[in-house]
Amino acid sequence: MPTYKIAIVGAGPAGYFTAQAFQKAQNEELTFSIDMIERLPTPWGLVRSGVAPDHPKIKTVSKVFEKIAKERGFRLFANIELGKDVSLKDLRDQYDAVVLATGASVGRKLGIAGEELKNSLSAAEFVPWYNAHPNYVDVEVDMSAQTAVVIGAGNVAMDVARILAIDPTELDPTDVADHALVKLKQSNIRTVIICGRRGPEHAAFTAPELRDLPKLENTDVFIDSNQIQAAIERIDGLEEIEKDLKNNIEAMKAIADQAKKGLARKLEIKFLSTPIEIKGKDKVEEVVFKKNKVENGKVIPTDETFSIKAGLVISAIGYESTSCSGVNIESGRVKNIAGHVEHNVYAVGWAKRGPTGVIGTNKSDSSDVVDLIIGNLKEPKDSEGITSLLKSGHEVIDQTAWEKINASEVISGEIAGKPRVKEVDWKRLISLGRS
Ligand code: NAP
Numbered sequence: 001m002p003t004y005k006i007a008i009v010g011a012g013p014a015g016y017f018t019a020q021a022f023q024k025a026q027n028e029e030l031t032f033s034i035d036m037i038e039r040l041p042t043p044w045g046l047v048r049s050g051v052a053p054d055h056p057k058i059k060t061v062s063k064v065f066e067k068i069a070k071e072r073g074f075r076l077f078a079n080i081e082l083g084k085d086v087s088l089k090d091l092r093d094q095y096d097a098v099v100l101a102t103g104a105s106v107g108r109k110l111g112i113a114g115e116e117l118k119n120s121l122s123a124a125e126f127v128p129w130y131n132a133h134p135n136y137v138d139v140e141v142d143m144s145a146q147t148a149v150v151i152g153a154g155n156v157a158m159d160v161a162r163i164l165a166i167d168p169t170e171l172d173p174t175d176v177a178d179h180a181l182v183k184l185k186q187s188n189i190r191t192v193i194i195c196g197r198r199g200p201e202h203a204a205f206t207a208p209e210l211r212d213l214p215k216l217e218n219t220d221v222f223i224d225s226n227q228i229q230a231a232i233e234r235i236d237g238l239e240e241i242e243k244d245l246k247n248n249i250e251a252m253k254a255i256a257d258q259a260k261k262g263l264a265r266k267l268e269i270k271f272l273s274t275p276i277e278i279k280g281k282d283k284v285e286e287v288v289f290k291k292n293k294v295e296n297g298k299v300i301p302t303d304e305t306f307s308i309k310a311g312l313v314i315s316a317i318g319y320e321s322t323s324c325s326g327v328n329i330e331s332g333r334v335k336n337i338a339g340h341v342e343h344n345v346y347a348v349g350w351a352k353r354g355p356t357g358v359i360g361t362n363k364s365d366s367s368d369v370v371d372l373i374i375g376n377l378k379e380p381k382d383s384e385g386i387t388s389l390l391k392s393g394h395e396v397i398d399q400t401a402w403e404k405i406n407a408s409e410v411i412s413g414e415i416a417g418k419p420r421v422k423e424v425d426w427k428r429l430i431s432l433g434r435s
Contacts, residue, residue, distance in 0.1 A: 002380045003031045003073075006373075007091050009082050010101035011038035012045020014349020014362040016065040018099050021370035023071050030374075031073065035095075035386050037086070038078040040134065041397045041429040042405060043069075045103060047359065048422075049133040052159040053174035054166070056419060061359055069399050077386055078397035079430065083325035086389045088345065094383045097344045097373045100327065100334055101366075104319035104350040108332070110151065114278030115315075118142070123156045123316035130163055130184075132177035132422035134429065141180075142283065143187035145311020149287045151275050153196025154204035157316035158213075164312075165192040165267040167218035175413065175420045191266045193308060197274040197292060198299045200231040200252050201245060206358070210251035214258050219265040225256035227271050234294060274301065284313050319355040339369035346373055401433030408432045 006022055008015045015036055022032045042048060044062050051058045069076060080086060082102070091098045107122025109115065119142045128136035143164075150161045163171075168184040176184075196203055200223070213221045232249060235241055255269075272292040279286040291304040320332035327345075328335040333354045334347040341347050348366045350356075357365070390396070397405070405423065413420035423429050 001029060001031060003033055004096040004377055004380050005094070005383065005385055006032050006034045007095040007098045007386065008034060008036045008101055009038075009091070009098065010045065010103060010349070010351070011036050011040075011043035011076065011078065012101060012103055012349065013047060013061065013065075013359045014103070014351070014366055015045065015099070015101035016068050017362045017366040018101060018348050018370060019071075019074060020064075020068045020363075021367040023068065023074070024367075025370060025374055033073045033075075033385075035075050035077055036069075037080050037082065037091075037386060038076070038397075039081040041079045041426060041433065043076060043078055043402060049128045049131045051131075051359075052163060053131065053171060053176035054162065055159075056174065058359065059419075074399075076397070076399040076402055078402060079395055080386070080390065081324075085391075085394060086386065088325035088327065090389045091386075092344055094381070094385050094389065095344070096377060096381050097346060099369070099373070100341065100345065100347045100351050101349050102321065102324065102334070102351045104321040104332065104355045106320045106322055107315065108318045108320055110275060110315050110317065112275055112277055114280065114284070117278055117280050118283035119280075119311060120278050120284050120313045120315075123152075123160050123314055124319055126160055126314050127156065130177055130180035132175075132180075132424045134424050134426045137177075137179060137424050141183060141312070143183060143189050143312060146188055147191045147193065147308065147310040148189045148312040148314065149308055149310040150192060150194045150314050150316055152204075152316035152318075153194065153198070153202075153269070153271070154316060154318070155206060155209050157194050157196075158205055158209050160314050160316050161192045161194045161267055162213075162216070164189050164314075165219045165265055166216060167265065170218065173417055175418055175422055177422060177424060179424070189312065190264050191268070193310070194267070194269045195273045195275065195287075195289065196269070196271045199234070199271050199294050200228055200249060201235050202299070203248060203252075203271070205248060207244065207247035207251045210248060210255065213255055213267070216267070218263060219267050220260040220263045221255050221258070222260070222266065222268040223252055223256040224270070225253075228253050228256045230294075231271075234297070272299070273306075276305070278313055279307075284311055286310065287313055319350065321351050339372055340376075344376075395430055395434075397430065397433045404435055405429055405432045408435070
């Protein structure tokens with residue numbers, strides 16, 4: 001019975017669902033040994049460092065990941081960086097297939113004047129900061145001003161805006177980073193304005209996330225009902241209205257129509273506003289926008305501009321993959337055709353398709369790539385795999401070590417009344433794994 005050696009680089013949702021697809025494809029004539037290689041000392045990718053702390057239900061998918069990790073033939077090799085500790089060429093030689101599930105971790109740039117000012121941040125820095133990613137602990141977030149602007153009309157913009165706009169005590173029972181909670185409790189921000197460049201009918205938010213907004217207890221949420229009405233009139237002219245769009249507009253209308261409680265904390269969603277400049281002497285003071293209009297289904301700029309005085313700007317306008325170990329990047333993702341990169345190298349998840357889709361999207365996507373890989377397999381390689389590639393003494397976090405880290409964080413969480421208290425220091429994470 002042939003056993004093929006598979007290396008999956010990246011222990012996020014796409015990596016785990018790829019492992020699961022291989023496990024499901026096993027039969028009496030075909031088995032796989034799966035080595036999951038991860039740069040950080042902790043697995044779970046965006047489920048740990050991306051999903052908002054006040055959305056714990058989404059994180060329960062980690063239970064599925066742990067089940068996958070318990071299957072025979074699965075091994076975790078965390079604290080190993082592709083391009084630094086091992087090269088892609090070495091992995092290619094040692095494994096029958098190498099799957100890059102390395103995501104997209106760099107925030108897209110707005111490309112406007114003032115973007116480099118202090119306190120103009122990308123969600124790609126702000127989100128891992130509040131989620132205790134060891135590389136982002138030192139991100140400086142100055143929340144001394146009253147108003148923050150979030151650019152982009154997608155779910156990441158909404159997460160970021162919500163975290164800034166809610167009463168931070170609502171985050172007490174969550175796994176938000178301790179350092180972020182301290183800062184959020186000192187924050188002066190009371191108004192957060194999300195700005196989308198197109199209309200409500202073009203927004204990338206999803207309805208379940210929009211429907212959560214009116215439930216906020218300590219924050220009034222505003223959308224201009226005229227903008228929603230105009231969008232409704234525009235889509236009424238369409239032959240067919242997609243269900244997702246209908247749900248989104250209904251959810252936005254409910255927000256616009258909801259009676260406000262007169263709370264001090266406000267979250268507003270503005271549409272048809274393109275940022276053209278961020279102004280400030282030493283740090284962000286104002287964001288200038290061009291007003292847009294929709295004509296014949298097209299979004300076009302008007303001559304009108306307006307500005308918002310704000311001390312913090314966070315752009316949440318999508319992500320790009322970075323090259324590691326010589327992988328070609330094209331349009332912000334790993335250059336690939338239907339998941340095939342080159343030779344026996346493949347890509348899945350955001351590395352393959354760009355930063356789109358929710359966690360579950362990776363299930364079918366990874367499964368399609370695994371079908372392609374299995375179809376391309378030749379004779380199994382007689383090789384040792386990753387262990388032959390690492391320098392002696394390299395500290396690997398394997399599944400057992402990770403379970404120790406996990407248990408320690410969960411126990412600290414029980415004491416603090418949280419699901420877990422995340423360790424943010426790389427060295428301490430490793431020593432927890434050793435303990
Ligand atoms: P996204 O859904 O693609 O939204 C990006 C937003 O940025 C869009 O509104 C886009 O507007 C805007 N944008 C892009 N370039 C811009 C520019 N130069 N100036 C102004 N606006 C610009 O991306 P995302 O929010 O990063 O989310 C990534 C994926 O993760 C999505 O599939 C999302 O649903 C998912 N996610 C899900 C959850 C959840 O389920 N709770 C949470 C977070 C993320 P245009 O449409 O005009 O380009």
